Amino acid sequence: MKRLSLLLLVALAIALPLSLLAGRVWIAPWAEPVPHATTILMELRLPRGFLAVVIGAGLGGAGAAMQGYLRNPLADPGLFGIAPGAALGAVMALFLGLAAIPFVLPAFALIGAGGAMALLALIAGRTGGIALFTLAGLMIASLAGTLTSLAISLSPNPFATSEIVTWLMGALTDRSWTDLWIAAPLTLAGLVVLWFTGPSLDALTLGEQAAVSLGVEAKRLQWWIVLGIGLVIGAGVAAAGIIGFVGLMVPHLVRPFTDRRPSSLIVPSALAGGLLVLVADTVCRVLPMASELRLGIALSLLGAPFFLALLLRLRRELA
Amino acid sequence: MLSARDLVVKRSGRTVVESASLVLEPGVLTAICGPNGAGKSSLLAALAGLLPIASGEVALGDRQVAAIPAREKARMIGFLPQQADVAWDISVETLVALGRLPWRSVPGRPARASREADSKAVASAMAAMELEALAHRPVSQLSGGEKARAAMGRVLAGEPDWILADEPLANLDLSHQQALSASLKREAGKGRGVVVVMHDLAAAMNHAERVIVIENGHIVADGAPEQALSREVIEAVWQVPCRWLGKAGARALAMGPADAET
Known part of the structure; x- marks a missing residue:
């Protein structure tokens, strides 16, 4: 498992410099010099x-x-409604025409994520039970989605509409260091929080009651999960919009190479997720299309058949 | 000493355990018996501190179980739920090692001393449940009986003072039922308290040293198996006419009225 993380780290260290060379113009030490x-x-x-x-x-x-x-291989970080909440926040910034002001769009997205987290905690956070929690998350996701649609339909001018729709597709085009400085610390903090929940998640492998009997405090775990997911997803949506399927796909790809405990999956999944999005974004950049393929769309195109294959495999295993 | 005084447990508003009082001694294999829905599992879970108590109290020694911090409680009371439901296809060894979680303070790599203690406890739990040959087998490929043994191994790996198990003998074939009962007795012999919900009255009769019979949330009999599971008690609680056959320690329950003897 340690070896897996190291391997992924090396792959990232190779892929990142290579990705810098690729794009509309190729920049390589051996090729003709490119202006700027x-x-x-x-x-x-x-x-x-x-x-x-x-x-x-x-x-x-x-x-x-x-x-x-x-305890479900089909779960995705979008399920809790935090990503749609953050998206709604960002859409509000675009709707109100404030997005051009630096920091306003990510700030709105983070507020949206925080709102979804607070709502989640308010509705479900009393008992620590997981079923109610998931249902509350789905409700929040659909509410945020509806409000986003409402914002689109009421948007003041066609320009804002197109801006919102394009933004919702998720992309990394024209992002600056500012976006990185917002997203990186929050994501890292969230991942650390999630890493600390690892042993409790391992205990949950045996079911809620057994986990509690192993010393897991269900309510406290729920808070940490909401906080960790909220930081990571809020920061991600604030910087890049909604990018689906990565959170669903990556743990599956990584799981067979680990001992399958949730705790041994978090770090390699993070590394593999970074690698996948980096490669996908680079591919988007070099595809010969009139306008660049949006990253969110590309990953969904990749993810949907993957999800289907996963469902079919699960069905076969259950049969 | 694990004790309950005037314990009342409610589940979604319905009273499932009604003013139960009992004192459990370590070193004794105690069976909880009763018809379906009598409140056996609720009583066991409440004793383990896993269900909120409506009134009364559960105490471990002189401490209220509800007031013991979760992790400390987990080190003292090992609990085996009825369904051995494992979400991920981990190996048997990984499953058993989950029993060590209450002894871990932070995630990541534990200190060497605790690593050694962990692997020793896991190894001896695997040995007690005869799981060594299955160590690397994924749980999805285990038979029902192997799964039950692995689940019990997980509890033993935690080295708890008390083992509270909800129907560990269900799903086991005769020889493994015998073997698991023997190892539960052995654990009790080491000075651990062992409390087991049992459906099979003959198993309780033959293996337990004390039997508590519960009906509609009330404790209706409590004592040595011969008394607590007497013909009269069984007929009153399960409403099945029956009689015991065989000698003490190897009894079998025969259904039918006592005068049906041929």
Whole structure:
């Protein structure tokens, strides 16, 4: 398991510099010099590459923790309604025409995530039970989705509409160091929180009652999970919009290489998530299309068949 | 000493245990018996401090169980729920090692001394449940009986003072039922308190040293198996006419009225 993390780390260390070379213009030491190469590398591709790794790491780690907490391989960090909540916040910033002011859009997204977390805690956080918690999350997700649709339909002008719709697709285009400085510390803090829940998630493998008998404090665990997922997903949505399926896919890809305990899945999932999003974003950048393929769309195109295959396999195993 | 005084447990508003008082001694294998829905599992879970108590109290020594911090309680009371439901396809060894979780203070790699204690406890639990050959087998590939043994191994690995198990003998074939009963008795012999919900009255009769019979949340009989599971008690509680056959320690329950003897 340690070896797996190391392997993924090495892969990341190789992939990140390579990804910097790729794009609309190729920059390579052996190729013809490109004008403004330093600016392209330092101001566009480097922050974008780091951001891809950070967002992917957050989604992968959060996915592993979510699946462990819900004891369900089909769980995704989006389930709790935190991602739709953050998206609603960001959409409000666009709706009100405030998005051009620095920090306002990510701040709104984080407020949206915080609102969803508070609502979640208010509705379900009393008992520590997982079923009610999940239902509350689904309710919040659908409420946030509806309000987002409402904002789109009421948007003051077509420009705002298109801005909102494009933003919702999730992308890393034109992100700057500022976005990275917002997303990285929050994501890291969230991942640390989730890492600390590892042993409790392991105990949950045996069911809620057995976990409590092993010393897990259900209510406290729920708080930590909400906090960890909220930080990671809030930061991710604030910086890149909604990027689906990574949190679902990555833990599955990683699980067979571990001892399958949730705790041994969180770190490798974070690393593999970073790698996946970095590679996917780089591919999006070099695909010969009129306008760049949105990362969120690309990953969903990849994720939907994956999800289907997973469902079919689970069905076969249950049969 | 694990004791309950005037214990009342409610589940979604319904009273499932009604003013139960009992004192359990360590070193004794105690069976809790009763018909379906009598409150056996609720009584056991309340004794383990896993269910909120409506009134009365549960105490471990002179401490209220509800007031003992979760992790400390987990080290003292090992609990085996009825369903051995494992969410991930972990190996038997990994499953048994989960029993060591109450002894871990932080995630990550534990200190060497505690690592050694962990692996010793896991190894001896695996040996007690005869799981060594299955160590690397994923739980999805275990038979019902192997799963039950692995689940019990997980409890033993925690080295608790008290073992509270909800129907550990269900799903086991005759020889493993015998073996698990023997190892529970052995654990009791080491000075642990062992409290087991049993459905099979003959198993309780033959293996337990004390039997508590519960009906509709009330304790209706408590004592040595021969008394607590006497024909009269069984007929009154289960409403099945029956009689015991065989010698003490190897009794079998025969259904039918006593005068049906041929």
